[in-house]
Each structure stands twice: as structure tokens, then as C-alpha cells.
Amino acid sequence: MVMLSVSCAQLALAKGMSLAVLQGVRKTYRMGEEDVHALAGVDLTFEQNEFTAILGPSGSGKSTLMHILGFMDVPTSGRILFEGEDVSALSSDRRAWYRSHRVGFIFQSFNLLPRLTVLENATLPLLYREDFPDDASREAAAKKALDRVGMSHRLTHRPTELSGGERQRVAIARALVGRPALILADEPTGNLDSRNVDRILELLGELNREGIAILLVTHDLGVAAHARRIITMRDGRVQEDKQT
Ligand SMILES: Nc1ncnc2c1ncn2[C@@H]1O[C@H](COP(=O)(O)OP(=O)(O)O)[C@@H](O)[C@H]1O
Numbered sequence: 001m002v003m004l005s006v007s008c009a010q011l012a013l014a015k016g017m018s019l020a021v022l023q024g025v026r027k028t029y030r031m032g033e034e035d036v037h038a039l040a041g042v043d044l045t046f047e048q049n050e051f052t053a054i055l056g057p058s059g060s061g062k063s064t065l066m067h068i069l070g071f072m073d074v075p076t077s078g079r080i081l082f083e084g085e086d087v088s089a090l091s092s093d094r095r096a097w098y099r100s101h102r103v104g105f106i107f108q109s110f111n112l113l114p115r116l117t118v119l120e121n122a123t124l125p126l127l128y129r130e131d132f133p134d135d136a137s138r139e140a141a142a143k144k145a146l147d148r149v150g151m152s153h154r155l156t157h158r159p160t161e162l163s164g165g166e167r168q169r170v171a172i173a174r175a176l177v178g179r180p181a182l183i184l185a186d187e188p189t190g191n192l193d194s195r196n197v198d199r200i201l202e203l204l205g206e207l208n209r210e211g212i213a214i215l216l217v218t219h220d221l222g223v224a225a226h227a228r229r230i231i232t233m234r235d236g237r238v239q240e241d242k243q244t
């Protein structure tokens with residue numbers, strides 16, 4: 001299974017295959033008597049190694065798009081190819097496989113588990129990975145990821161004992177520990193001061209240069225300017241899609 005996944009990803013890269021292709025993707029929520037069209041027909045292609053920002057007013061479907069691309073939610077209709085495979089209608093087991101092997105998440109509110117240490121938080125995504133079968137292999141990978149984000153001096157701290165910028169760096173370590181093809185970051189800098197915003201953006205830029213695609217939701221035009229592509233959403237649709 002592991003070898004298969006690695007060779008699939010390498011094959012996708014070698015063939016110049018797109019990371020993700022969305023065709024006519026819709027997501028409709030039923031709220032009482034009313035249908036809410038969170039995504040009202042989205043066609044988008046994301047290439048391997050892209051750094052893309054998503055702008056758009058509140059309620060325009062940005063988070064829904066991230067959840068669907070991150071295998072946390074399924075579209076109501078439409079087609080999605082991920083690394084060349086049709087993932088539009090996967091079983092929940094296969095979705096869980098993609099979630100734990102191919103994507104990483106960063107959230108505005110960090111979403112670290114408060115009772116776990118920094119090291120334990122960073123090992124969490126590896127718990128269901130057959131290629132990290134024991135504590136030693138998971139801890140080694142987590143330490144490497146924490147070192148990558150400059151947090152190896154805080155391994156036994158709890159999240160509450162860290163600043164916001166430090167928490168977000170731990171969250172980035174957690175997102176990258178499983179070597180994802182894509183990191184989804186939903187307003188990752190929304191709770192940070194400008195110095196920490198810069199540091200987080202610098203880290204995401206480095207990870208991108210090392211081959212991880214980044215998809216970043218933001219309200220901040222200055223943050224979006226770090227991306228090479230800016231997509232603007234409105235009313236569940238792509239309003240604008242431009243290279244910077
Ligand atoms: N789980 C849900 N149930 C019902 N409506 C939802 C749900 N998630 C999102 N929505 C609705 O879908 C629309 C898009 O939401 P969202 O993707 O969160 O937008 P954004 O991230 O751009 O603010 C909004 O109108 C929101 O209220």
C-alpha cells in the first residue's frame with residue numbers, strides 16, 4: 001500500500017499530471033426549507049507545487065472548497081481527480097487514506113490538542129500510517145518536522161504554554177509531518193501579529209519550494225500577494241483566477 005502510494009505520486013509527477021482537477025463541483029446544504037449552495041459549480045485545476053491564495057467574502061465557499069479538497073467532505077455533485085485518480089465518490093476508508101497520506105491542514109485557531117505536548121501533537125497524523133508503525137518512527141519524524149519549523153526546543157511544552165506564532169509553527173509541523181502533496185491553510189495568519197505572519201508565510205514559501213503545493217485562504221491582500229496564483233470566490237463560484 002505504501003509503495004503503491006509513493007509510486008502513484010511519483011507517476012503523477014513524472015507524467016506532469018495535475019494535482020487536483022475539479023469539474024462542476026457543487027456542494028449544497030439543506031437548511032430547513034432552504035438549499036444553501038456553498039459551491040455552485042466550481043471548475044478548477046491545481047498543478048503540483050502551486051502556491052495559490054483564495055480570497056472572497058465570508059460565506060463565498062472558501063472553507064467548503066478546502067474541506068472537499070482535503071477529503072474532509074464530499075461534493076453533492078461534480079467530478080474530482082486527485083493525482084490522476086477519480087476521487088469523486090470514495091468510500092470513507094479511502095477518503096481517510098488520502099486525508100492521512102496526501103494532505104495536511106493548518107487552521108486559523110491552530111486546533112492543537114491542549115492536553116498533548118508539542119511532540120505528541122506533531123505525531124498525531126502518523127497514528128494511522130502503516131509506514132510509521134511505532135512510537136520511535138513517529139517521534140523521529142515529528143522531531144524532524146518540529147526542527148524544520150524552529151520548534152525543537154519546546155517538545156514537552158503544552159500548546160497553552162506557547163505564543164500564537166509558536167502554536168501555528170507546531171501546527172505547520174503537524175501538517176507537514178506526513179509528507180503531504182498539498183497543505184491546505186484556512187486563514188492561517190488570521191490570529192497572528194505581523195511579525196509572526198511574515199514568519200509563517202516564509203515557512204509556507206519554503207515548503208512550497210521543496211515541492212509541497214500550498215492552498216491558502218486569506219482575507220488579507222498582503223498575504224495573498226505571496227502566492228503565485230490568486231483565486232477569488234463569490235457566491236460559491238470562482239469569480240476571478242489570475243497568476244500574479
Ligand atoms: N455544515 C454546513 N451546513 C450548512 N451550511 C453550511 C455548512 N457549511 C457551510 N455552510 C454554508 O455554506 C456557505 C459557504 O460557507 P463557507 O465555505 O464556510 O464559506 P467561507 O469559508 O468562504 O466563509 C455559507 O453560506 C455557509 O453558511
Ligand SMILES: [Mg+2]
Pocket residue numbers: 062063064186
Ligand atoms: Mg471559511
